[in-house]
Amino acid sequence: MPVAGELVTGLKCRLCGKLYPKEALNFCTDDFGPLEVAYDYEAVGRTFTRESIASRPKNMWRYHELLPIDGEPTVGKHVGCTPLIRADRLAKALGVAELYIKNDAVNHPSLSFKDRVVAVALSKAVELGFQTVGCASTGNLAGSVAANAAAAGLDAYVLIPDGLEQGKILGATIYGAKVIAIEGNYDHVNRLCSQIAFRYGWGFVNVNLRPFYAEGSKTMGFEIAEDLGWRAPEHVVAPMAGGSLIGKLHKAFHELDRLGLMNGPVRTKMFGAQAAGCNPISNTVKTGANKVKPVRNPDTIAKSLAIGDPADGFFASKLIRDTGGWSEDVDDEAIVEAMQLLAETEGVWAETAGGVTVAVARKLIEQGKIDRDGSTVLCITGNGLKTQEALADRLARPVVIKPTMEAFDALVESYGAFAEVGAIAAGA
Amino acid sequence: MPVAGELVTGLKCRLCGKLYPKEALNFCTDDFGPLEVAYDYEAVGRTFTRESIASRPKNMWRYHELLPIDGEPTVGKHVGCTPLIRADRLAKALGVAELYIKNDAVNHPSLSFKDRVVAVALSKAVELGFQTVGCASTGNLAGSVAANAAAAGLDAYVLIPDGLEQGKILGATIYGAKVIAIEGNYDHVNRLCSQIAFRYGWGFVNVNLRPFYAEGSKTMGFEIAEDLGWRAPEHVVAPMAGGSLIGKLHKAFHELDRLGLMNGPVRTKMFGAQAAGCNPISNTVKTGANKVKPVRNPDTIAKSLAIGDPADGFFASKLIRDTGGWSEDVDDEAIVEAMQLLAETEGVWAETAGGVTVAVARKLIEQGKIDRDGSTVLCITGNGLKTQEALADRLARPVVIKPTMEAFDALVESYGAFAEVGAIAAGA
Numbered sequence: 038m039p040v041a042g043e044l045v046t047g048l049k050c051r052l053c054g055k056l057y058p059k060e061a062l063n064f065c066t067d068d069f070g071p072l073e074v075a076y077d078y079e080a081v082g083r084t085f086t087r088e089s090i091a092s093r094p095k096n097m098w099r100y101h102e103l104l105p106i107d108g109e110p111t112v113g114k115h116v117g118c119t120p121l122i123r124a125d126r127l128a129k130a131l132g133v134a135e136l137y138i139k140n141d142a143v144n145h146p147s148l149s150f151k152d153r154v155v156a157v158a159l160s161k162a163v164e165l166g167f168q169t170v171g172c173a174s175t176g177n178l179a180g181s182v183a184a185n186a187a188a189a190g191l192d193a194y195v196l197i198p199d200g201l202e203q204g205k206i207l208g209a210t211i212y213g214a215k216v217i218a219i220e221g222n223y224d225h226v227n228r229l230c231s232q233i234a235f236r237y238g239w240g241f242v243n244v245n246l247r248p249f250y251a252e253g254s255k256t257m258g259f260e261i262a263e264d265l266g267w268r269a270p271e272h273v274v275a276p277m278a279g280g281s282l283i284g285k286l287h288k289a290f291h292e293l294d295r296l297g298l299m300n301g302p303v304r305t306k307m308f309g310a311q312a313a314g315c316n317p318i319s320n321t322v323k324t325g326a327n328k329v330k331p332v333r334n335p336d337t338i339a340k341s342l343a344i345g346d347p348a349d350g351f352f353a354s355k356l357i358r359d360t361g362g363w364s365e366d367v368d369d370e371a372i373v374e375a376m377q378l379l380a381e382t383e384g385v386w387a388e389t390a391g392g393v394t395v396a397v398a399r400k401l402i403e404q405g406k407i408d409r410d411g412s413t414v415l416c417i418t419g420n421g422l423k424t425q426e427a428l429a430d431r432l433a434r435p436v437v438i439k440p441t442m443e444a445f446d447a448l449v450e451s452y453g454a455f456a457e458v459g460a461i462a463a464g465a
Numbered sequence: 466m467p468v469a470g471e472l473v474t475g476l477k478c479r480l481c482g483k484l485y486p487k488e489a490l491n492f493c494t495d496d497f498g499p500l501e502v503a504y505d506y507e508a509v510g511r512t513f514t515r516e517s518i519a520s521r522p523k524n525m526w527r528y529h530e531l532l533p534i535d536g537e538p539t540v541g542k543h544v545g546c547t548p549l550i551r552a553d554r555l556a557k558a559l560g561v562a563e564l565y566i567k568n569d570a571v572n573h574p575s576l577s578f579k580d581r582v583v584a585v586a587l588s589k590a591v592e593l594g595f596q597t598v599g600c601a602s603t604g605n606l607a608g609s610v611a612a613n614a615a616a617a618g619l620d621a622y623v624l625i626p627d628g629l630e631q632g633k634i635l636g637a638t639i640y641g642a643k644v645i646a647i648e649g650n651y652d653h654v655n656r657l658c659s660q661i662a663f664r665y666g667w668g669f670v671n672v673n674l675r676p677f678y679a680e681g682s683k684t685m686g687f688e689i690a691e692d693l694g695w696r697a698p699e700h701v702v703a704p705m706a707g708g709s710l711i712g713k714l715h716k717a718f719h720e721l722d723r724l725g726l727m728n729g730p731v732r733t734k735m736f737g738a739q740a741a742g743c744n745p746i747s748n749t750v751k752t753g754a755n756k757v758k759p760v761r762n763p764d765t766i767a768k769s770l771a772i773g774d775p776a777d778g779f780f781a782s783k784l785i786r787d788t789g790g791w792s793e794d795v796d797d798e799a800i801v802e803a804m805q806l807l808a809e810t811e812g813v814w815a816e817t818a819g820g821v822t823v824a825v826a827r828k829l830i831e832q833g834k835i836d837r838d839g840s841t842v843l844c845i846t847g848n849g850l851k852t853q854e855a856l857a858d859r860l861a862r863p864v865v866i867k868p869t870m871e872a873f874d875a876l877v878e879s880y881g882a883f884a885e886v887g888a889i890a891a892g893a
Contacts, residue, residue, distance in 0.1 A: 095546070115548040115550065120543040120573065122543065126616070140573070140574075143576070145547075145571035146571065146812050146813060146814075147814075148571070148576075148848075184808070184812035184814065185812055186812075187808060187809050187810065188554070188811050188812030190554060203853060206862070206863060207849075207853055207856055208814065211804070211805060211860065212808045212809060212814070213808070213809035216864075217864050217866060217873075218862075218865045218866075219867070220865060220868060221868045225868035229869070229873065232870050233870070233873060236870065376639070377639065380612075380639045380640045380641070381615050381640060381641035382615065383615070383616050384575075384612035384614075384617075385612075385616075386612065386640070420576075420850070421635075421639060422636065423850060425631060425632060425635055428635055428639060432635060434646075435625070435638065435646045436645050436646070438645060438646075438647060438648070439648050440647045440649045440654065440656070440657050441657070442660050442661070442664065445645075448645065
């Protein structure tokens with residue numbers, strides 16, 4: 038595919054607009070505003086057409102003109118193009134007409150949407166000459182950096198808060214990454230990683246490579262639009278941790294619109310989902326505050342969303358208000374019930390963050406914030422196998438019987454037993 | 466897509482060739498031989514071309530003319546088209562020139578190749594009017610039947626041997642399936658399911674729906690050939706439980722050849738991988754026996770392969786010998802080491818069965834049974850998140866430090882600590 042190098046004009050401060058070269062920088066030296074990748078959209082438009090995209094392999098790189106690497110991708114070549122599921126059974130349960138699940142629970146290699154951002158960040162890291170990369174992670178990013186770095190032959194340092202789920206810890210150590218748990222929460226980990234990236238000159242995907250990294254999330258939006266026939270949905274519900282994803286989904290729809298690829302106008306309302314135990318952004322939206330008040334001690338089973346001081350919290354809350362969307366948060370009980378509802382209606386086993394998204398969507402529908410007649414896309418960002426702890430105590434063990442028809446017949450006859458099995462499955 | 470109904474002529478006994486109608490039957494009433502789907506290849510050839518296939522969505526149904534359902538698929542519409550990874554780092558470690566990983570660890574929805582067979586079996590179950598479906602499973606099939614039945618609104622009964630991994634049990638109960646553990650091993654479960662299917666008239670995917678079910682595995686072979694540029698590899702290494710997959714991979718290459726879609730001849734040697742703790746098929750191959758001697762008490766961490774009396778064991782061992790391939794088995798230690806090698810070189814975290822495949826491939830390469838210069842495809846069939854128990858004790862916990870640069874610097878300086886972290890990751 039054509040080299041996209043000349044399509045990226047540089048990095049631009051989101052506050053003052055000052056331009057910087059496309060290097061490992063993440064904030065403006067004048068006002069400390071975050072930097073964002075700037076593109077030459079006129080040049081992009083020359084090759085970025087529906088026809089050219091349709092002719093490319095089914096992975097996230099089919100949108101390469103709007104991804105900030107200069108040459109061919111060298112990391113994460115197979116990432117993306119996950120299923121957009123028409124979710125009629127869940128739609129019926131939630132009482133809406135047109136519902137879709139964007140299922141990044143099966144994104145590969147590491148089963149979360151983080152493979153999208155890591156594919157871009159590590160491909161860029163290779164271009165910039167980094168041999169050692171790292172990240173501050175609440176779990177999914179740890180596995181994605183570890184897996185993709187291993188495949189690329191890069192050394193990976195993964196820093197996580199102490200006490201993450203076993204699946205997420207094993208899911209990083211198995212790849213040979215140096216996994217270091219920090220006594221404290223994600224914000225402690227993140228601050229330390231900023232110092233490490235500066236001191237050691239390593240490429241931290243969500244620190245000094247963050248502007249490039251964050252652009253990878255746009256591919257989730259590009260895929261949603263392409264799979265909907267180059268249309269944007271009326272509502273998108275996305276989970277919020279650092280608050281970056283929801284903004285990039287919105288940016289994706291508007292970039293496609295700007296380039297003339299969309300059928301009809303883009304009027305998508307953005308809805309943000311958080312856990313009640315860590316709701317700095319939803320709290321900002323609901324109170325109408327002008328700045329995000331950090332949550333000092335996050336406490337939720339949705340550990341992948343447990344970021345008390347979200348880097349993009351301000352921009353996310355502003356975007357949600359500007360688009361006419363809203364934000365809500367839900368407790369652990371509602372999270373688990375929603376995980377089960379999603380699994381039982383659509384056969385999708387999401388991690389706790391997916392339960393947050395579905396539970397918040399249900400709440401927003403009941404509040405009338407999400408129009409029951411409009412089209413809605415729920416973004417599922419991680420896999421349920423990674424957060425088994427949240428269910429292990431709530432789903433009872435299976436009934437155990439002897440290997441005989443008598444035993445099975447007795448089980449079938451005992452409606453009580455069935456009610457129980459059914460109830461277990463239904464989470465009662 | 467065109468209805469494929471008239472392309473299936475019926476079911477044919479693999480022993481005597483007697484023809485049966487395409488109904489829920491699985492064995493010949495004359496000699497109890499297994500039944501296999503028969504196609505009208507001339508009719509298939511009219512629409513099954515490289516061009517027509519290339520124009521279809523990227524999922525297993527792009528090969529629908531060679532899948533035994535009469536109408537449109539109603540279950541598992543997004544299944545398949547998993548990555549075929551050029552595995553140069555693993556190739557270097559194993560000392561071969563051209564190596565590929567067919568990564569069904571990320572097949573969806575349930576993260577194993579079983580979604581392929583279940584998509585066909587349940588789409589057929591819907592056509593035949595079954596509302597209640599079931600399976601006998603060693604784990605992956607349980608999750609796939611539960612997930613796909615949930616999405617289709619079917620009632621699912623999943624029978625498993627007692628003592629499976631938590632990830633596989635939760636991975637079935639979460640979808641609302643009725644999960645029943647049987648005191649005994651898989652062979653006890655399988656015998657009971659045969660009685661249940663007969664007594665209750667339910668659609669058991671790997672019992673009375675088995676002929677349709679088994680055909681789904683061919684799509685793994687179709688995808689390998691298409692991704693290799695319509696070529697068959699010189700060697701394929703596949704894990705063996707019941708022994709069906711290896712035969713269907715071979716059948717897929719030869720069906721494509723028969724229809725004139727392949728570049729060059731199909732001379733693929735088939736290699737079967739088993740665990741030393743349950744090796745009925747590899748033992749048959751290695752001893753040259755004429756019949757498969759069942760393993761009474763399987764004992765291996767590769768629980769998904771722990772079938773002591775494999776339904777297709779005879780056909781698998783004959784195929785392996787006829788193609789000039791071979792079979793081996795490996796112990797638990799080798800399985801875990803191979804899981805780590807695959808993860809550290811290619812960023813693929815496979816379940817224990819994947820460790821069996823990689824460890825057996827290494828053994829066969831060292832034995833000279835697999836030619837170091839030929840092209841080899843390793844079939845990875847399930848995800849590592851499902852068998853965490855096999856690693857939990859072997860991968861030590863991450864190093865825990867305070868959130869300070871002093872603590873991090875000390876860790877970096879202490880090569881001992883690093884050697885330890887490295888050693889942990891390297892499985893030493």
